[in-house]
Amino acid sequence: MARAVERRPGITLAFLAVMTVVLGGFAAGQTTDTELTSFAPDSELADAFDRIQEDFATGGARVQVVVDAGPSGNVLDPAGIEAAEQVEAVARASDIPLADGRRGVASFAAAVQADGVSPAAASLLSRDLDPATASARAGLVVVELDPALPDADAQEATLDLAEQLEVVDVAGIDVDPFGAAILSDALQAESEDEMPRLLSLSLFLIVAILFLQFRTVSDVVLGFVGLIVTITWMFGFAVVLGPDHLGLVGNFTQISTIVPVLLIGLGIDYAIHLTSRYREEQRHGLAPPDAAAMAVRTVGGALVLATLTTVVGFLTNLVSPLPPIADFGVFTAVGVTSALVVMTLLVPSARRLLDDRPRALARATRRRRRERSGTNGLAAFMGRTAAVAERAPRLTLAIALVVTVVAGGAGSQIETSFSQDDFVPADSEPGMLIDKLDTLFGGDLSESTFVLIDGDVTDAELAAAIAEAPELLAGVEDVRSQAGAAQVSRLPDTGPDVAALMIATTAGQDRAEALASDLDAALVPIRDAGGTTTVVSESLVLDETLDALTASQTQGIAITLLGALTLLIAYFGVVERKPLLGAITMVPSIAVVGWVLGTMVLLDISFNVLTAMVASLAIGIGVPFGIHVTHRFMEDRRRYETIDEAIRQTVTHTGGAMAGSAATTAAGFGVLAFASLLPMQQFGIIVAVTIVYSLLASVLIQPSCLKLWGEWRVRRGEQAELHEHEERRVLEPVG
Numbered sequence: 001m002a003r004a005v006e007r008r009p010g011i012t013l014a015f016l017a018v019m020t021v022v023l024g025g026f027a028a029g030q031t032t033d034t035e036l037t038s039f040a041p042d043s044e045l046a047d048a049f050d051r052i053q054e055d056f057a058t059g060g061a062r063v064q065v066v067v068d069a070g071p072s073g074n075v076l077d078p079a080g081i082e083a084a085e086q087v088e089a090v091a092r093a094s095d096i097p098l099a100d101g102r103r104g105v106a107s108f109a110a111a112v113q114a115d116g117v118s119p120a121a122a123s124l125l126s127r128d129l130d131p132a133t134a135s136a137r138a139g140l141v142v143v144e145l146d147p148a149l150p151d152a153d154a155q156e157a158t159l160d161l162a163e164q165l166e167v168v169d170v171a172g173i174d175v176d177p178f179g180a181a182i183l184s185d186a187l188q189a190e191s192e193d194e195m196p197r198l199l200s201l202s203l204f205l206i207v208a209i210l211f212l213q214f215r216t217v218s219d220v221v222l223g224f225v226g227l228i229v230t231i232t233w234m235f236g237f238a239v240v241l242g243p244d245h246l247g248l249v250g251n252f253t254q255i256s257t258i259v260p261v262l263l264i265g266l267g268i269d270y271a272i273h274l275t276s277r278y279r280e281e282q283r284h285g286l287a288p289p290d291a292a293a294m295a296v297r298t299v300g301g302a303l304v305l306a307t308l309t310t311v312v313g314f315l316t317n318l319v320s321p322l323p324p325i326a327d328f329g330v331f332t333a334v335g336v337t338s339a340l341v342v343m344t345l346l347v348p349s350a351r352r353l354l355d356d357r358p359r360a361l362a363r364a365t366r367r368r369r370r371e372r373s374g375t376n377g378l379a380a381f382m383g384r385t386a387a388v389a390e391r392a393p394r395l396t397l398a399i400a401l402v403v404t405v406v407a408g409g410a411g412s413q414i415e416t417s418f419s420q421d422d423f424v425p426a427d428s429e430p431g432m433l434i435d436k437l438d439t440l441f442g443g444d445l446s447e448s449t450f451v452l453i454d455g456d457v458t459d460a461e462l463a464a465a466i467a468e469a470p471e472l473l474a475g476v477e478d479v480r481s482q483a484g485a486a487q488v489s490r491l492p493d494t495g496p497d498v499a500a501l502m503i504a505t506t507a508g509q510d511r512a513e514a515l516a517s518d519l520d521a522a523l524v525p526i527r528d529a530g531g532t533t534t535v536v537s538e539s540l541v542l543d544e545t546l547d548a549l550t551a552s553q554t555q556g557i558a559i560t561l562l563g564a565l566t567l568l569i570a571y572f573g574v575v576e577r578k579p580l581l582g583a584i585t586m587v588p589s590i591a592v593v594g595w596v597l598g599t600m601v602l603l604d605i606s607f608n609v610l611t612a613m614v615a616s617l618a619i620g621i622g623v624p625f626g627i628h629v630t631h632r633f634m635e636d637r638r639r640y641e642t643i644d645e646a647i648r649q650t651v652t653h654t655g656g657a658m659a660g661s662a663a664t665t666a667a668g669f670g671v672l673a674f675a676s677l678l679p680m681q682q683f684g685i686i687v688a689v690t691i692v693y694s695l696l697a698s699v700l701i702q703p704s705c706l707k708l709w710g711e712w713r714v715r716r717g718e719q720a721e722l723h724e725h726e727e728r729r730v731l732e733p734v735g
Contacts, residue, residue, distance in 0.1 A: 023236025265665030379656025411597020588697030
């Protein structure tokens with residue numbers, strides 16, 4: 001790569017351009033699966049839910065329209081009844097396919113009697129119903145679509161119905177349609193409004209920090225071009241590996257959407273280190289071709305090792321029982337490898353061509369005269385932190401050990417949460433509607449629990465038992481009933497040996513398991529008739545996923561640490577014949593994992609679908625920092641006479657580059673603290689904290705370890721000489 005950058009930069013850039021165009025064509029086909037059930041492990045329960053979703057028409061079949069008279073109102077007054085009748089008239093007059101008969105539209109108004117409230121109406125009224133005075137704040141008009149509608153058509157019909165219901169207008173009455181498709185559409189609109197704001201803020205902060213770091217527009221532009229190319233490559237390779245081509249991974253999921261943000265951090269890290277080393281070699285008098293080649297040969301070696309370690313760390317996610325987390329590891333590994341290739345070829349090649357011009361050479365000479373010290377303000381500041389390792393390495397390590405043990409012990413108490421509600425902003429329109437539904441009706445009105453029945457459903461006895469399901473389940477807690485019968489729909493059969501029931505329930509995730517147990521007990525007559533029943537719901541699958549996520553946390557962290565440690569020990573043992581350096585390089589990452597877990601407990605942040613990746617991110621970000629420090633220390637140890645001077649130079653140059661990288665990455669993730677979703681806020685905060693911790697550990701703890709290790713090697717009589725590629729060939733005198 002160094003030879004390509006030095007001798008054929010134009011061809012190198014052309015190669016990158018062609019690859020980007022090809023992979024960009026594939027990237028255009030990238031899609032994202034937003035269902036949390038895609039996280040389900042491979043289990044009998046998850047398989048049953050997949051059968052329900054794939055083999056039966058279940059999607060978007062029911063829309064609940066909330067008719068609300070307000071806190072002091074009565075929906076059973078004439079205004080409320082009129083609003084309900086208008087809703088029913090709109091639904092029946094539309095061209096939306098409805099279920100047959102009375103199932104098509106069920107309204108509380110139709111069951112209100114002159115002498116009171118019928119049982120059918122009671123099931124469709126809010127929990128504050130007072131039968132004696134015939135008063136209730138809110139009621140439901142349930143519109144059931146044709147169960148045979150495909151999912152996509154049902155979702156479109158639901159949104160169409162919601163739009164048509166906007167014509168309902170009765171003074172003092174609010175009409176709010178609710179359904180899965182309506183909720184998803186509202187959340188999508190919220191996201192589309194929010195993302196430009198967050199991305200703009202992130203872009204502004206990163207540009208500002210990069211300009212302070214580089215102080216040249218061209219370096220900032222090159223860094224951003226590299227990021228765009230890297231992310232394009234990642235999406236392109238993800239599509240090639242995905243279900244539409246090689247089938248090795250699944251589609252992008254909610255957790256995979258953070259991969260581009262992670263690549264921004266790592267990609268900028270690569271660009272900063274390469275540019276900083278290139279500028280450093282220029283200050284020592286090397287011409288652009290030689291400076292570019294030197295940057296790739298020296299820093300590039302650290303980048304390759306950092307990439308390998310990061311890839312190994314993230315690929316350990318392949319052992320996770322949750323498919324999206326395993327895919328996340330693959331996507332990140334592909335993206336990090338792409339970042340290595342793109343940045344290592346793009347930045348030095350473009351810099352070499354730009355700086356080979358006469359005007360640029362003159363500007364470089366003037367810059368060297370101004371920067372005789374060889375450091376900028378940030379690098380000089382980082383260099384001062386080397387005093388900690390020089391003067392008190394043992395005390396520094398003792399304090400770090402105590403803090404890590406205490407924080408890690410506290411981190412063992414972290415709870416795990418996994419709820420779809422976390423991804424609905426509380427102050428958004430859908431969030432407020434969900435709160436209203438919970439207050440008025442006791443839960444999510446779109447919730448459904450399914451019963452998968454295997455057996456000869458054409459058998460008369462079994463068919464009769466299945467037909468009696470509404471009566472069998474009428475008394476089960478958390479099952480919605482109407483006119484003395486449970487709200488149960490038999491989904492269209494797909495064969496003579498299987499049937500499925502869809503039950504309207506209100507258990508939520510907290511009572512999903514209790515409901516499943518009660519349903520299982522009530523379904524004994526179906527099993528006695530020869531059928532095999534499996535109760536399944538999205539909440540049950542999420543509960544199972546939660547258990548798998550909890551069980552995989554400790555295992556995932558341990559495997560990631562062990563994989564990275566093994567690779568580093570092997571590398572430094574073979575290349576430098578100093579395997580202990582591999583363990584020293586991992587010390588900051590191990591400490592950071594403990595610090596991060598302790599901080600999560602302190603901030604009351606639980607493991608969820610996003611924060612579950614923090615430990616892997618701590619290793620993925622921390623290990624490259626450690627590698628850069630060790631790699632540069634070994635070079636400076638060969639270049640300078642004393643251990644202290646080598647540490648000072650390492651922390652000054654590499655520490656300065658890492659500080660710039662940490663600032664940009666922390667800023668990129670930190671803007672998520674302003675997101676509307678709590679999991680995104682928590683994720684942004686904790687990742688920004690992780691990056692800061694990684695920087696502190698790399699410039700305080702690791703230099704202390706290297707100081708003690710270096711002194712031990714000196715006592716053993718070790719002498720070091722520069723490697724051939726580290727010799728600076730000065731072709732142009734300074735000044």
